[in-house]
Amino acid sequence: MIPARKTRQIQVGTLSIGGDAPIAVQSMAATRTQDLEATRRQIRILESAGADLIRIAVDSPADVEALALLAKETDKPLSVDLQENYRLAESVAPHVQKLRYNPGHLHHHEKTRSVQDKVAWIAKIATQHDCAIRIGCNAGSLAPEYKERFPDDHVQALVQQAADHCKLLDDVGFTNYLVSIKDSDPRLVIDANVQFAELRPDVPLHLGVTEAGMPPDGVIKTRIAFEQLVSRGLGDTIRVSLTVPFDNKGQEIEVGRGILADVEAGRFRSVPPNFFDGLNIIACPSCSRVENEKFIDLAEDVKRMTAWAAERDVTIAVMGCRVNGPGETDDADLGLWCGPTTVNLKKGTETVGTYGYDEVLGVLQTELEAIVAAGK
């Protein structure tokens, strides 16, 4: 039931992705990387669950030191997100097999250096250390230029951004790369990936629905996207993002393999009628950037506490950190993003205030009641 894929094959250490290679299933360590014990345990959990590739977040020199030690202890290929600090590539590349950069984050540092130059530099570092690259586009962090060029077509903006970055790598002769285009709405993920594959059928695709949230909804959203894409022959590696306690992170691999096995066998689950109607809670899967582990409990409390509004068309986003939290809550009716001791509450793009973990739920409740009273 899975048609042959047309992508070229790339190499991530010993792992082949694309072409006729099996679809690789990956996940990410959610712990703070410099907490060696916790991250080591997280890597073991993902290895035991059968991960083909493990992603680790690196934010500081202490994280790089920890990464260097951890890399020696696993034979799984490792990938690192460069996030806003693309210059980290130089220190992490010697320890990993793949670098992920987000085109929407390249403008934050060294504002006078062109994006073209930055991409060429990342490609040079990747070549020196035999790393693959993922061009990782997220709907919540589109580069400003594409927001301006496509103000009314978010999907087209994402697709064009991804295609332009492929060209930047092509132009410097770097071919060991793949692309991801993610969002928390599986319908956008389907549209964007289908459109991108029409433009660049040769480029391998990493599939994922970001901030899918807690099971079972997070699993259903992911399944909707993967069923539609994989059955079209699109998707060379997948990541399921679920908001679950650290010790249950292996579930992301199990769910991913389960969906692939179902598509392979032609077992498509129907999407419940009106699945997209009513209250939509999106929550990030958490990663090492979470500065307070209360985030997972908070996401669960938000779900429990807002159950009374299940029939209302309201979106609430719960994000674990200050890196992606502020931007990725912009499109929600109410957004919470977590800091070390406080939670920031937003209404659309506006900040309502900053509250302690134990007081934010009360304010959220009041804001939600106001939105519902206004007719949502």
Ligand code: SF4
């Ligand atoms: S929002 Fe922050 S904590 Fe959550 S997955 Fe993204 S980077 Fe990690």
